[in-house]
Amino acid sequence: xxxxxxxxxxxxxxxxxxxxxxxxxxxxxxxxxxxxxxxxxxxxxxxxxxxxxxxxxxxxxxxxxxxxxxxxxxxxxxxxxxxxxxxxxxxxxxxxxxxxxxxxxxxxxxxxxxxxxxxxxxxxxxxxxxxxxxxxxxxxxxxxxxxxxxxxxxxxxxxxxxxxxxxxxxxxxxxxxxxxxxxxxxxxxxxxxxxxxxxxxxxxxxxxxxxxxxxxxxxxxxxxxxxxxxxxxxxxxxxxxxxxxxxxxxxxxxxxxxxxxxxxxxxxxxxxxxxxxxxxxxxxxxxxxxxxxxxxxxxxxxxxxxxx
Numbered sequence: 001x002x003x004x005x006x007x008x009x010x011x012x013x014x015x016x017x018x019x020x021x022x023x024x025x026x027x028x029x030x031x032x033x034x035x036x037x038x039x040x041x042x043x044x045x046x047x048x049x050x051x052x053x054x055x056x057x058x059x060x061x062x063x064x065x066x067x068x069x070x071x072x073x074x075x076x077x078x079x080x081x082x083x084x085x086x087x088x089x090x091x092x093x094x095x096x097x098x099x100x101x102x103x104x105x106x107x108x109x110x111x112x113x114x115x116x117x118x119x120x121x122x123x124x125x126x127x128x129x130x131x132x133x134x135x136x137x138x139x140x141x142x143x144x145x146x147x148x149x150x151x152x153x154x155x156x157x158x159x160x161x162x163x164x165x166x167x168x169x170x171x172x173x174x175x176x177x178x179x180x181x182x183x184x185x186x187x188x189x190x191x192x193x194x195x196x197x198x199x200x201x202x203x204x205x206x207x208x209x210x211x212x213x214x215x216x217x218x219x220x221x222x223x224x225x226x227x228x229x230x231x232x233x234x235x236x237x238x239x240x241x242x243x244x245x246x247x248x249x250x251x252x253x254x255x256x257x258x259x260x261x262x263x264x265x266x267x268x269x270x271x272x273x274x275x276x277x278x279x280x281x282x283x284x285x286x287x288x289x290x291x292x293x294x295x296x297x298x299x300x301x302x303x304x305x306x307x308x
Contacts, residue, residue: 042099043092048181051092054085056162059128063152082121089178090117096177116173127165130202134161137203141225156190157206167196198232200224201257208263215252221275224255227263235269235286256291 057065058081061074069077094113135158138151145151152158163186171179179196187193192209194200197216203223206212211229214220218232234251253267256275261267264282273279274291283295
């Protein structure tokens with residue numbers, strides 16, 4: 001093959017760059033995007049990831065913090081890590097608010113970014129207490145767990161919940177993009193997909209975890225346990241008159257307190273799983289069940305009553 005001497009690598013960079021520019025311009029036109037200022041317009045996945053790693057260390061300093069940290073230095077490290085993380089998040093929040101406002105940049109946006117980050121920061125102690133309950137639930141619910149430290153250091157369900165508790169706080173502060181980035185970092189690392197909008201009570205335990213999916217409008221009570229490959233999903237997606245999916249409607253299950261859902265179960269739609277129920281492995285469920293129900297594949301095949 002003859003390679004043009006003016007292209008040392010054998011590829012036409014000018015054509016590739018031009019083609020990518022045309023693709024970007026077409027995308028921006030379809031999305032009705034205005035021309036930006038030239039600098040970064042959206043939150044950075046990498047910067048948010050670094051901030052969340054600092055917050056993980058601040059929440060559990062002697063186990064998820066730096067290896068050289070000693071107990072006398074805990075408060076100093078926590079203060080430094082939290083301050084560093086929050087200052088980084090202020091800029092990312094500002095970018096999300098600016099992008100939501102079509103790029104408008106005003107002093108009010110910067111002030112609002114600081115206000116929302118301060119509100120997020122105020123929730124960190126309560127988030128730590130919630131996470132303690134999740135760690136205890138995992139230790140109490142898994143006979144293979146030797147101690148709570150093993151649970152915190154090794155269990156993917158706990159990593160997913162650390163991210164979810166933080167992401168949910170951001171979501172409730174109307175920062176959906178940042179919240180989704182935080183949750184998707186954990187999804188990539190664990191295979192557990194929890195939408196930041198899902199509401200989850202204390203003492204929540206995800207055992208093994210791979211393949212678990214929890215949708216945006218799911219509501220989960222206290223002391224609930226899920227196993228791998230459980231789906232709390234939507235049964236159908238409503239479409240508006242314009243042909244587009246309707247956003248924001250309640251479409252995922254409500255799981256009441258003290259429910260256990262075993263591996264591979266799929267629970268779809270805005271249905272209620274009553275308090276104290278047990279849902280067997282690989283069950284496909286689209287109807288509500290009353291408190292204390294014992295649902296298995298065999299019972300469903302036999303026609304055991306299921307309350308609609």
